[in-house]
Amino acid sequence: MNLIFIDRLPFVRYIRHASSLFQDKILQYTLKVQTTREKLIRILQNAHAGECAAAFAYRGHWMSLKDSPEKTRIKEIEAEEWDHRRRVGGWLEKLDAKPNKIREKIFWSIGRTLGTTCFLSGWFMPMYFAGRLESQNSVEYEEAAAFARELGMHDCVEDLLDMARVEVEHELFFHETVAGHRLLPIMRRVFGWS
Numbered sequence: 281m282n283l284i285f286i287d288r289l290p291f292v293r294y295i296r297h298a299s300s301l302f303q304d305k306i307l308q309y310t311l312k313v314q315t316t317r318e319k320l321i322r323i324l325q326n327a328h329a330g331e332c333a334a335a336f337a338y339r340g341h342w343m344s345l346k347d348s349p350e351k352t353r354i355k356e357i358e359a360e361e362w363d364h365r366r367r368v369g370g371w372l373e374k375l376d377a378k379p380n381k382i383r384e385k386i387f388w389s390i391g392r393t394l395g396t397t398c399f400l401s402g403w404f405m406p407m408y409f410a411g412r413l414e415s416q417n418s419v420e421y422e423e424a425a426a427f428a429r430e431l432g433m434h435d436c437v438e439d440l441l442d443m444a445r446v447e448v449e450h451e452l453f454f455h456e457t458v459a460g461h462r463l464l465p466i467m468r469r470v471f472g473w474s
């Protein structure tokens with residue numbers, strides 16, 4: 281049988297068409313998975329660097345305070361941020377990715393600077409801005425968990441949601457700590473938190 285004749289058979293044309301549609305679907309799925317994976321990696325890289333900044337900022341913060349329950353709690357929060365950083369680093373490794381070196385350096389500097397300014401900026405400002413930043417951290421982990429869910433990484437989803445829960449606890453601590461302060465209404469109007 282002539283090959284050109286085989287090409288023209290409706291059955292063969294149908295198979296070709298179906299095969300091409302299937303390949304397109306596979307390609308679309310692969311691109312979607314890659315995109316979601318890349319989004320998850322990006323957000324984890326941001327969180328990894330952000331946790332370093334947060335931990336150093338809290339180190340400066342508790343060191344600037346007199347012995348008190350607040351000082352003890354902020355010391356604990358520093359330890360929880362280092363724990364988050366370690367766990368986020370683990371998920372990056374599982375995704376065959378690494379922390380973003382430039383972002384790490386920038387956030388290391390930010391954390392060190394914020395930690396030092398806590399000795400100069402008084403009691404209220406570090407408490408207020410810590411709470412405001414914590415409210416963003418929990419949202420970041422919830423977004424990362426949504427990407428992990430799309431990728432079917434169920435252990436990662438649970439871990440990220442647990443970290444989001446801890447960030448909410450941090451936010452609540454700072455929220456309760458600054459509640460009733462005379463500067464709060466002004467700061468709330470300008471920066472919109474609490």
Ligand SMILES: [Fe+2]
Pocket residue numbers: 331334360361364417447
């Ligand atoms: Fe954290």
Ligand SMILES: [Fe+2]
Pocket residue numbers: 334361414417446447450
């Ligand atoms: Fe936190």
